[in-house]
Structures are given as C-alpha cells and as structure tokens.
Amino acid sequence: MRDEEQQRHRMVEVQIARRGVRDPVVLAAMRTVPRERFVGAGMEEFAYADSALPIEADQTISQPYIVAAMIEAAEIGPDDCVLEVGAGSGYAAAVLGRIAGTVFAIERHETLARLARERLAALGYSNVEVRIGDGTVGLPEEAPFDAILVSAGGPDVPRALKEQLAIGGRLVVPVGEPGSQTLCKVTRRSAGRYEEEDLGAVAFVPLIGAQGWAEDGSRAASNHLAGASRKRSLPEMIAEAAEPLPAFDDPAFGRLFDRFADRRVVLLGEASHGTAEFYRARAAITRHLVEHHGFTIVAVEADWPDAAAIDRxxxxxxGREAAEPPFQRFPEWMWRNTEVAALVAWMRGHNDGIADPDRRAGFYGLDIYNMRGSIAAVLDYLDRVDPEAAQVARERYGCLTPWQRDPATYGRSALRRGYAECEEAVIAQCRALLARKLDYAREDGDSFLDAAQNARLVASAERYYRIMYYGGAESWNLRDRHMFETLQNLLDAKGPDAKAIVWAHNSHIGDARHTDMGAVRDELNIGQLCRERFGREAALIGFGTHTGTVAAATDWDGAMEVKRVLPSRRDSYERLCHDAGTPRFLLDLSPGRHEALRRRLAEPRLERFIGVIYRPETELWSHYSQAVLPEQFDAYVWFDEAQAVTPLGPEHRARGTVPDTYPFEE
Structure with missing residues (x-):
C-alpha cells in the first residue's frame, strides 16, 4: 500500500470512524479520494491532517470529518441526483461522485471552479459537473435534487434550496451567526412541509449570495427575517460575564483567584511558551496563593534537575554547585526570562522570613527531557551516601551515556539495537534507589526526594526517547503521565495538607478529553489526570490572546525570534473573546456559573496552541485544534494583545537586575 493510501486509511479510522461516522459507503469513498490532489500547492504533506486547509482564492478545503459527517447525514444513494453548494477545490464533490449517480457542484469563484473541473477530469469523475454561479439560489434548471449539501454557513436556510428538494429530499446546511453556527438537516416531507433537525455545532466560512450573507458581512437584502427577535451574540454574553483584570502588581489581581484557593492543585496554562503576559499573570496568581493560602509547591513544565538548582x-x-547554569536546554527563553527571574527572587525573599524549612515554597520541575542532568544527579547523590551503590549505578547507566547530550538519538539507536536495551537497567536502578528510601531519608529527606525523582526520570526518559519515533499518542502520554506522577510524588512527600501550583502549556493543563487530543488522537494530559485523581480539588485555568508578539523559533533547535502573532481566526474561541471588547479579563467557566454562556460555548470551536515553534504561514493546520472550552478549563484568562518575553542575558547582571548569587547565570 502506498504512503498516501496508508494516510487515507488512517485518516478514515482515526478522524472519521472513531468520531461516529458509520456508513460503510461513505467511509469507503473517503478512503478512495486522494485529498492531496485537492489542496493548495505546497500543502500536500498536510492533506490528511485533521483540519481545514487553505486553497486558492483565499478559501479553504473542509476538515475531512465534516465532509464525511455531512455526506452521511444527507443519506445519499447510488441513483441520487445531488447538488453541492460551494465546490471549492472539488474534494467533497469527488467524494459525492463515488456515492451518487449525478453530482452538480456550484462555485461562485471562477478560478476555483476552473481548477475543480480540471482536478475532477484528471481523476476521471465523469458524473460530476461544476457550474459557476450564486449557490444560494441553487440550480433550478437541474432540480429537483435528492440531496443538497452546502459547504458554507448562511444566516438561515436559503428558501430557494428548500424549494429545489425532491419530496423526501435532504438538505444539509450550516446556519447561524459566525461563531455560533449549527448544522441543520432539512427533509422535505411534502410540497409545503419540511422537517428540521439540529446536528450540532460547526464553524464554516460565510455563505455569500442573494439568499445568504452580503460581501460586507450583513444579511443579503432578499434574506432578511421580518420581525425576528434579536438574540444576544456570544461576544456580548462573554462581555457580560467577563471580570476585568487590574494591573499585575495590584493586590486585587491575585484576589480574583481566591475562588480557587481551597483547591489541592491549581493548574495555570499558557497559549504560548513565549508570551510575557502569561508569565506575569501566573506569577501574580502564584505570589498570592503562596503568601495568603498556604501553597508550597510551584511545579513547572521544566526539567527536574534544572528546577532543583532554582529550588535550592x-x-x-x-547543595552542590551545578556543572552549568540551569535551563541550558532549548528553548532557554521559557524559564531563563525576566518574568521568571522576578518570581524566583520573590520566592527567595518570601522564604527568607520563614524559619520552618517545610513551610517554605519550593520550585520543582515536572518534565522528562534532561536525562543527562538526571543521571549526574543520581550518581552525585550516591557518591556521597553510598559509593558502592554509585558504582553499580554507573555500570547500569553506562549503556545510556552515548546519548545523554542528545537523548533523542537514543530512540533511533534503540530501534536498531533492541527495544529494551536499557529499560531493565534503569528501572532496576530506580527500584534499588527507592528500596533504600528509609535509610537515605534518615540522612536528608530533601536530598532523597531529589535523587529518587531523578531515578524515576531516567527510567521514564529512556522509554520516552525509545518510543517517540513510533509517533502517535504513546510518547505524549508517557511524558504527561510522568509529569503527573512527579506532581503526585511531590504532594505525597510534602504531606496531606500540601497544595501545588502547576505552570504548563494549555495543551497539558486543559482536560484532553474535551479537545482533539483525547477525542481523536487518544492523548491524555496532566489536566485530565488531575481531574480524575482530585475531582473538584483541581482547578484548570487556561490563558489566551488575540494578537501581539511572541518569542518562538521557526524550527526545533532554531534560534529565538520575536514573531508577530496573527489575529485570531473568526471561527475560534479567541475571536469570540476579542469581539467581547474587554482587553483583559477572567472568565469563570465553573459549573453553576454563567450556565447559559457555558451552554453556548460548549459548541466545539477552534483554539490556538503556540509552543516552542510558531509558523504563522501555516497557522491553521500547525497551531489550531478543536476544543470545548467550558469543559476543557474551569476558568480562562484573556489578554487581547500580548508581548514576547524578554530572555535573560549578561546585561541583566551588569545592571543589577539579578543578584550575584542568582542561579540562572554563570
């Protein structure tokens, strides 16, 4: 089977069948049509991604699942005559051509119509005809149609399309205001009787035409609803529920989050790793919860050994002097920035006034990457407390040393040399260290916790770098399980009254079950695991922005760049927040709060995720994913425009911005 065929089969299995499309005829057609032939030039490698993609004339090709779901809803038979409104690149028409007897596709953009004809002809679809015209008025000369599918959203169902249905015919069309569309199925039961069914929330481009929207976004003159009552828009509802945020240094900022102070774990997200406002907001919340509500664990999406240097x-x-300053692993700007430096300085000053070491707030890393630093930490500890055990550990870890500086290469080597080459040795070392827990803990409990966690990290990291080359959910799930288990170990070590604040990306702290991560890709994350373990005692708080700048790279291991963040897409949650008109706010999404808004927001929409890498030129398929915001988070913090973080450099020490003893800099 060729690679494209394999991708099509996987797309159908993972993106379509698992989401509930069951019609075997539809699934077979989706497996047959080569989507890579219908995307824009240069987009072929993304053809089977779970997203819409750009095509010519600034339009898009629909997400594969949506195409399949609409065709299944239309109940198309082999002898049916079908009309598709909004042919675009011709992809959906090609799928329809595999199922129906005759397909007419109408497209208002002449360039798109011409290209669609060429693609369909090249692939031999002789039963599909593409016309140029206003799709909202249909093709009365070819009516009646057994089924009509509309690939754009109108203010309501176009009257002309309803009238062109055969008796028993089905019309599937998105309707509603942009940002609050639903998929409507209309079945014509008689000459004057139609039944309508709501198939759920969707997000489509506007349906432009005489019975749709005008080019300026208003309703077309022939399609006004006489006497219709005005329904509050989603942005208006958000604006009503939004609680404006004061300045970061205003004590009132932290007090807004007192509603979560009784939780065992408060998880604070970020929509990108390189946005200053996200760091400053999380720092303000953290200071307040530590100072006023007894939180003593600050656990971040960073490597344990690096964070341990900050914790000391x-x-x-x-503690021992680190061989190199912490957080040298790419990307440095995530933790070596002025906002984190300010928080670390505050934590040191706060702890200076607390005599009991157990009541001091600590800084801990949850992540899995720094295998080299973890091995060094385990060996250093054993050298001091049990030299004989250290020698055994060196022998066990010996098989890993070629890959410590670039552990990702270990995955490639492990695939060639045996899947479990080091797994037994590192797990044995972890178990051996944990077995001596009571003996070691008598000497120094904090040091034992550090060494034990490093041993766990090496065992997890070995598996992570071995399986990451398989792709799929396995390596992601191993990493997030490791981070959750590290958090759990910290809470257990600090006692039943310990409370933790977690800093991680939205993709880690938002409940994965309510995003494409869990629904499509079988991925879990810390937020989901915390909800499953702690229930209401966990608060998941997401962050977002509309535009501004961000610190990011173009490629992995690339240099940091300050990039302009594109304005959010109009079919995204971010655009709803932008349109609310409040520049900075907290939106409480907890059950029982703003229930009408929660119900409206529960329609799946796009949400933006920017990580280490940001590529504005491919933003839709690189950085957007479907989510259900009020189920993903308990609250959402919004900054309409945000700025890139400032990484630390020698100039900060020269200016006295950081003290001489500060651990980030040499």
Missing amino acids: YVRHRP
Whole structure:
C-alpha cells in the first residue's frame, strides 16, 4: 500500500470512524479520494491532517470529518441526483461522485471552479459537473435534487434550496451567526412541509449570495427575517460575564483567584511558551496563593534537575554547585526570562522570613527531557551516601551515556539495537534507589526526594526517547503521565495538607478529553489526570490572546525570534473573546456559573496552541485544534494583545537586575 493510501486509511479510522461516522459507503469513498490532489500547492504533506486547509482564492478545503459527517447525514444513494453548494477545490464533490449517480457542484469563484473541473477530469469523475454561479439560489434548471449539501454557513436556510428538494429530499446546511453556527438537516416531507433537525455545532466560512450573507458581512437584502427577535451574540454574553483584570502588581489581581484557593492543585496554562503576559499573570496568581493560602509547591513544565538548582536557591538549601547554569536546554527563553527571574527572587525573599524549612515554597520541575542532568544527579547523590551503590549505578547507566547530550538519538539507536536495551537497567536502578528510601531519608529527606525523582526520570526518559519515533499518542502520554506522577510524588512527600501550583502549556493543563487530543488522537494530559485523581480539588485555568508578539523559533533547535502573532481566526474561541471588547479579563467557566454562556460555548470551536515553534504561514493546520472550552478549563484568562518575553542575558547582571548569587547565570 502506498504512503498516501496508508494516510487515507488512517485518516478514515482515526478522524472519521472513531468520531461516529458509520456508513460503510461513505467511509469507503473517503478512503478512495486522494485529498492531496485537492489542496493548495505546497500543502500536500498536510492533506490528511485533521483540519481545514487553505486553497486558492483565499478559501479553504473542509476538515475531512465534516465532509464525511455531512455526506452521511444527507443519506445519499447510488441513483441520487445531488447538488453541492460551494465546490471549492472539488474534494467533497469527488467524494459525492463515488456515492451518487449525478453530482452538480456550484462555485461562485471562477478560478476555483476552473481548477475543480480540471482536478475532477484528471481523476476521471465523469458524473460530476461544476457550474459557476450564486449557490444560494441553487440550480433550478437541474432540480429537483435528492440531496443538497452546502459547504458554507448562511444566516438561515436559503428558501430557494428548500424549494429545489425532491419530496423526501435532504438538505444539509450550516446556519447561524459566525461563531455560533449549527448544522441543520432539512427533509422535505411534502410540497409545503419540511422537517428540521439540529446536528450540532460547526464553524464554516460565510455563505455569500442573494439568499445568504452580503460581501460586507450583513444579511443579503432578499434574506432578511421580518420581525425576528434579536438574540444576544456570544461576544456580548462573554462581555457580560467577563471580570476585568487590574494591573499585575495590584493586590486585587491575585484576589480574583481566591475562588480557587481551597483547591489541592491549581493548574495555570499558557497559549504560548513565549508570551510575557502569561508569565506575569501566573506569577501574580502564584505570589498570592503562596503568601495568603498556604501553597508550597510551584511545579513547572521544566526539567527536574534544572528546577532543583532554582529550588535550592529559593529555599536557601545547601547543595552542590551545578556543572552549568540551569535551563541550558532549548528553548532557554521559557524559564531563563525576566518574568521568571522576578518570581524566583520573590520566592527567595518570601522564604527568607520563614524559619520552618517545610513551610517554605519550593520550585520543582515536572518534565522528562534532561536525562543527562538526571543521571549526574543520581550518581552525585550516591557518591556521597553510598559509593558502592554509585558504582553499580554507573555500570547500569553506562549503556545510556552515548546519548545523554542528545537523548533523542537514543530512540533511533534503540530501534536498531533492541527495544529494551536499557529499560531493565534503569528501572532496576530506580527500584534499588527507592528500596533504600528509609535509610537515605534518615540522612536528608530533601536530598532523597531529589535523587529518587531523578531515578524515576531516567527510567521514564529512556522509554520516552525509545518510543517517540513510533509517533502517535504513546510518547505524549508517557511524558504527561510522568509529569503527573512527579506532581503526585511531590504532594505525597510534602504531606496531606500540601497544595501545588502547576505552570504548563494549555495543551497539558486543559482536560484532553474535551479537545482533539483525547477525542481523536487518544492523548491524555496532566489536566485530565488531575481531574480524575482530585475531582473538584483541581482547578484548570487556561490563558489566551488575540494578537501581539511572541518569542518562538521557526524550527526545533532554531534560534529565538520575536514573531508577530496573527489575529485570531473568526471561527475560534479567541475571536469570540476579542469581539467581547474587554482587553483583559477572567472568565469563570465553573459549573453553576454563567450556565447559559457555558451552554453556548460548549459548541466545539477552534483554539490556538503556540509552543516552542510558531509558523504563522501555516497557522491553521500547525497551531489550531478543536476544543470545548467550558469543559476543557474551569476558568480562562484573556489578554487581547500580548508581548514576547524578554530572555535573560549578561546585561541583566551588569545592571543589577539579578543578584550575584542568582542561579540562572554563570
């Protein structure tokens, strides 16, 4: 089977069948049509991604699942005559051509219509004809139609299309205001009787035409609803529920989050790794929860050994000198920036006034990447407390040393040399260290916790770098399980009254079950695991922005760049928040709060995720994913325009911005 065929089969299995499309005829047609032939030039490698893609004339080709779901809803038979409104590149018409007897596709853009004809002809679809015209008025000369599918959203169902249905015919069309569309199925039961069915929330481009929207976004003159009552828009409802945020240094900022102070775990997200406002907001919330509500664990999406150097600094703990400053692994700007430096300095000052070491707030890393640093930490600890065990550990870890500096290469080597080459050795070392827990803990509990967690990290990291080359959900799930288990170990070590604040990306702290991560890709994350373990005692708080700048790279291991963030898409949650008109706000999404808004927001929409890499030129398929915001988060923090973080450099020490003993800099 060729690679494209394999991708089509996987697309159908993962993106379509698992989401509930069951018609075997529809699934077979989706497996047959080569989607890569219908995307824009240069987009072929993304043809089987679970997203819409750009095509010519600034239009898009629909998400594969939506195409399949609409065709299934239309109940098309082999002898049916079908009309598709909004042919675009011709992809949906090609799928319809595999199922129906005759297909007419109408497209208002002449360039798109011409290209669609060429593509369909080249692939031999002789039963599909593409016309140029206003799709909202249909093709009365070819009516009646057994089924009509509309690939754009109108203010309501076009009257002309209803009238062109055969008796028993089905019309599937998105309707509603942009940002609050639903998929409507209309069945004509008699000459004057139609039945309508709501198939759920969708997001489509506007249906432009005489019985749709005008070019300026208003309703076309022939399609006004006489006497219709005005329904509050979603942005208006958001504006009503939004609680404006004061300045970061205003004590009132932190007090807005007192509603979550009784939780065991408060998880604070970010829509990108390189946005200053996200760091400053999380720092303000963290300071308030630590100072006023007894939180003593600050656990971040960072490597354990690097964070341990910061923890020794903020808790005034003695410890070995690090071989190199922490957070040298790419991307440095995530933690080596001025906002984190300010929080670390505050934590050190806060702890300075607390005599009991157990009540001091600590800084911990949850992540899995720094295998080299973890091995060094385990060996250093054993050298001090049990030299004989250290020698055994060196022998066990020996098989990993060629890959410590670039652990990703270990995955490639493990695939060639045996899947479990080091797994047994590192797990044995982890178990051996944990077995001595009581003996070691008598000497120094904090040091034991550090060494034990490093041993766990090495075992997890070995598996992570071995399986990451399989692709799919396995490596992601291993990483997030490791981070959750690290958090759980911290809470257990600090006692039943310990409370933690977690800093991680939205993709980690928002409940994965209510995004494409869980629904489509079988991925879980820390937020989901915390809800499953702690229930209401976990608060998941997401962050978002409309535009501004961000610190990011173009490629992995690339240099940091300050990039302009594109304005959010009009079919996204971010655009709803932007249109609400409040520049900075907290939106409480907890059950029982703003229930009417929660119901409206529960329609799946796009949400933006920017990580280490940001590629504005491919933003739709690189950085957007479907989500259900009020189920994903308990609250959402919004900054309409945000700026890139400022990474630390030598100039900060020269200006006295950081103290001489500060651990980030040499």
